[in-house]
Each structure stands twice: as C-alpha cells, then as structure tokens.
Amino acid sequence: MKGFMTMTIAVSETQFTQPFKDQIANEDNADLRELRERAFEHFAKNGFPTPNLEDWKYTNVSEAVSEKWLVSSESRTIDSDLDIETLRKFRYDRNGFTALNQAFAAYRVIRIPKETSVDEPFILEHSAMVGEAIFPHTIVIAEAGSRATLVEIFASDAAGFTNSATQIFVEENANLTHCRVQKDAGDAFNYGVTEVTVGPAALYNATSINLGGAITRHDIEVVFTAEGGEAFVDGLYMLSGSQHHDTHSIIDHKVPNCTSHQSYKGVLNDTSRGVFNGKVFVREGARGTDAIQSNKNLLLSNDARVDTKPQLEIFNEDVKCAHGATVGQLEEEELFYLLTRGLPDPLARNLLTYGFAEEIINKIEVESLKEELDAAVLNRLNAEI
C-alpha cells in the first residue's frame, strides 16, 4: 500500500500532448513559450476537472473532453499589442480548461485609449467547426476615462469544442459594457472564463446570455481593486432538451465603497439542467460595500432541474448586502390576469416566460443584438408574440 501513497500523479499523455509539442516548437517568443509550457504542464498534471471537485460537482465534462478534438491551427495567432505582464495575470491554474487555454491560446488584444468614447461595439465572434477545438483568448483594456462596448458571440454551428478566456481591465473612470452571447449549436461544448478587474470609479456592465450548446459552463470573476467601482454582473440561461449550463460567478469586494449588482435568471424546459453558483466576497476592510445578488429560475417542466447556490461571505461590518434565489413555476395570478385579457393559455404562459427572460435581454443596448436575442427567445418558446 505504501507505494501507492507516495506515488506522484503521473503526467498523463492526452490527445493534446502531441498537438502541444508541435505548436510549442514554433513559438518564437521566449516569454510566451515559458508561459505556455508552464500552463500545459499544469494541465498535464491535473487534467480536466471532475465532479469530485466541489466547484464541478454538477457539471461532468468527462464525456465531452474524451472525444477526439482537432486543435485549431489558428491557435498561434499573436497580436502585436500583446503584453506578457497582462498574460501573467491570467489565472491559468484555475482548472484544466484555463490551463489548456493558456497553452494553446489565440490572443487578441483590444485597447481603448484614454478618454476615448467608442460608439460602435467591438464584436468578436468565435465558432468551432465539427470536431475542432478552439482556444480564443481576448484581452480588453479600457484605459482611464474611456467608454466602449464589447460583444462576444460564441456561435459554433456544429459539434465543436470552445475553450475561451477573456481578461478585462476597466481602468480609472472607464466604462465598459460587455455582452456575452453563447448560442452554439445544440451538440457543442463550451467552457469560458471571464476575469475582470474594476479600477477606481470604473463601471463594468456585463450581460451574459446562454442559449446554446450541449454542456456549457461560464466562470466569471469580477474583482474590485480600487474604491468607487461599480459592476453589473447579470445573465440568463435558457435551456431545453437535455442541455446543461453552469455559471460560476465570483464578485470580490477587496476594497471599500464599491457596488455590485447581480441578477441571473434561468428558464429550464424538458430535462435540461442549470447550475448557478454565485459567491460574493466582502473582504476585511471593504467598508461601505453595497452588494446585491439574485438568481431566479423558472422551471417549465417537471423534469427540468436547477441547483442554485448564491453565497455571501462577509468579513466586515458597515456593508449593505442582500441575496436570494428562487426556483418556481409561473405565477398563477399573473397567468390569470393575461387569460382575462383573452390570451389563450399557451400564449399567456409563453408571454410570461418571455417577460421573465426579457428582463435580462432588455438590458442590452446594441439594438441589432437585442432584436436577435428577442427572436431567439421567442423561437425557443415556439411562440409568435
């Protein structure tokens, strides 16, 4: 038995080992090569997360990751504006996916110059082909006093494997709106992480819409690093069939006088499964924190299921915090109200469900995107409203 106890975890040979060897051989930036190697080592050692880990207990990726994936050749695209220090801030050791992302990442940098307002949204669309694994890694730096909108769209139209990372820095007094839309084909896999740093008096306003994929997960972590920051971290997951979506969110009030608002909503039909885990930390010394968090879920079928866990961890007094979660069906009184106006039962139910989802979608100010999502929601409800 002793032999087993002292055994180190074997660095396992995986389907990603050879592709990595091939790619790293061509990596001519020494810093980056080191970073990638370290990340891949971490992946090789730890592998993909399994349901034995508390944070992954409801989301089992084993089947998806053991399929045969072809690593996208786009992986090595390097943006000239890439700053190695920024990359070093990325927490690749979060899990096997983040490590693998860093190892293969195709980097893209968006820098919004100081005091600049950009009206047109930056739109990035990511799409994996059948059997393809893509590793987009986006870095957005909203410099002091700037204002912009980032739209990320994940739209694999086939069974692809998306493993993305987005690092966002909202600097002093900057204002960044972020719409993240995941509308992959129904048999796609999608893991993504968003890491956000909110600077002094900066505003980060996120809306995350999750509609597609077979198994999808989004991790988002928003950290306040200076006073006066504000963040909206909102989202919707609308699932049907046997879809599975998991959002894990961390909002970290490390400093005093920041405000965070979080509203996530879930609409679950058929045998779909949703997971919401939202941690809000109010660290020691983070006086004057104002944090509000809610997660509301609408179950449209008896076989749908959601596991929700909003968590507030407060190491401080003098804070204003509220959180809550609900899981339920449509409100009978709301339904009756619509019926008395002559709407037939299925239409009335659809309208209420639509309204429930719209509360999140209505936040989106990019008109064309909002209209598209509107239509997608209606389509999901098989309704004409």
Place this chain on the structure above:
Amino acid sequence: MLLEVKDLHAGIDGKEILKGLNLTVRKGEVHAIMGPNGSGKSTLSKVLAGHPSYEVTSGTVTFDGKNLLELEPDERAREGVFMAFQYPVEVPGVSNSQFLRLAYNQKAKHNGEEELDPLEFNDLLKEKAKIVEMDPQFFKRSVNEGFSGGEKKRNEILQMAVLEPKLAILDETDSGLDIDALRIVAEGVNKLRTSENGIILVTHYQRLLNYIVPDFVHVLAGGKVVKEGGKELALELEEKGYDWVKAAAK
C-alpha cells in the same frame, strides 16, 4: 339580456362566500354593487371572470345567451367579458403595448376582424390613451410594473378601452385614487359607456357614483344582495353607513 346570475353559490377552499346571489344586467345599463368589506364583491367579480381558485357550487350564469360558467377565462374575455382588477397584476418584461396588441388581436381574430401590426396598433393605442389621459411613455413600460396605484387603475381602463367589452366589471376601480385621478378614470368610463354594453361598478364608496351615475344599485352583504334600488340608494348608504345592511344580512 346581457348577464343573468341566478341563485349563485360559490366559494374557495370549501368555504362558501356567495350564498345565493341574483343579478340581471341589460345592455346599456350601469349597475353599482356596493357593500362592506368582505361581503363578497371581489369574489363575484372573479367568479364572473373565471378565476380557477373559486368553485361554483350551484346556480347559473348566462352571458349573452351562453352558459358563462362553461367557458375558460380567456374564452370569456374573447366573448366580451372584462374585469378591471382591484389589484392589477404586474407583468415584468412585457411591454404594455405588446401585451395590449396581443389581447386586441386575439379578440379581433375571434370576431373575424382584421389583426393589427405594431404600427397600426400604436395609432389605435394613442387614440385610446386619450380617454384616460395616459402618457404614451407608459406604452413601452412593462405592464403595471412600477406604476403608482392610480396609474394601474388608469391602465385597467385603457385595457377596457382597447378591448371594448360587452360587459365590464370594474372592481374597486376608485380605490386608491386621488380626486383628480378619480375624475379622469370616471370620465374615461363614461366615454366608454354605450347603449350596447353593460357595466358593473363594484365599489365600497359612494363618491365614484357622483361621477358615473348608475341605473341600479345593489347592496351586497354576507354573499347575498340584501337591498336594491336606484341611484338614490347609494346616497342613503353614504348617510347611514353599512351597519344596518350587515344587520339585515343576518
């Protein structure tokens, strides 16, 4: 005959609330139903609208020649029954105009009339909104969400204006209104009053009836009509209060 309620018994959770109620409404008539709190006014309104929690144990309700009790709430609405809620419900995420257009089109379809697209409907809505002096900014807002008490009541009458029911039951539409809002709502209802429709005004107070003059007044107590008369009965109630009515119910 628009509505004929005969010996209606109804209740909730096995508790009988309406205990043999009779009421007849003809086209062109306005009926006031008055009574102390808890006398069953809202129960009657909801039973007529078809609320699923209420159970009718006996009696009949005939509306426009049809057995109303056999119809689902939405069918009743499309046939021309409308109830303005005492406590209008908020519908988050659904805009007022979207909601009203759907309701309008359902009814239009039922009546074999032309359905309206959003632009056409918006024109109609603008006209109707004048009836209750409602600002078009309310069209875009979610149904009743964040509306004041008075705005919600006005919104109910706006819905009535759009749907043009044959029978409108207005449950305490006057409650929670200040005097200006009361006047606006009452004038709105008066504009919607025609020789072809019937209106049931459910109210606790007489003051609404200064603005909307009823043809008949029915006093409800203990789930029954205990006294009936013309508009002067409302004044009598105002003077004497409800105590004598309650005594009469026992």
